[in-house]
Amino acid sequence: xxxxxxxxxxxxxxKELYHVVYPPRQYCPPCEEKxxxxxxxxxxxxxxxxxxxxxxxxxxxxxxxxxxxxxMREGEIGIIRQ
Numbered sequence: 001x002x003x004x005x006x007x008x009x010x011x012x013x014x015k016e017l018y019h020v021v022y023p024p025r026q027y028c029p030p031c032e033e034k035x036x037x038x039x040x041x042x043x044x045x046x047x048x049x050x051x052x053x054x055x056x057x058x059x060x061x062x063x064x065x066x067x068x069x070x071x072m073r074e075g076e077i078g079i080i081r082q
Contacts, residue, residue, distance in 0.1 A: 038063045039076055046077065 008019050011028035013035075018028040027035060041061045046052060049060075054072075058065040071077050 043077055
């Protein structure tokens with residue numbers, strides 16, 4: 001028995017409608033890709049600049065500070081301490 005269902009939902013980031021198979025992604029595919037790129041950019045910057053703070057991360061990566069703080073709270077990234 002296949003429990004997959006297809007639903008149409010609205011991306012909370014760009015507001016476009018897209019089809020998903022349950023369980024859905026949080027964002028549409030283009031926004032999910034952009035989100036992953038932003039997370040990787042932040043991770044790379046943290047690796048290259050140990051001790052960097054969120055304000056510097058925003059300035060150097062162009063990733064909004066509220067998104068940086070959100071992904072830190074959710075455990076997507078962590079600050080490297082020495």
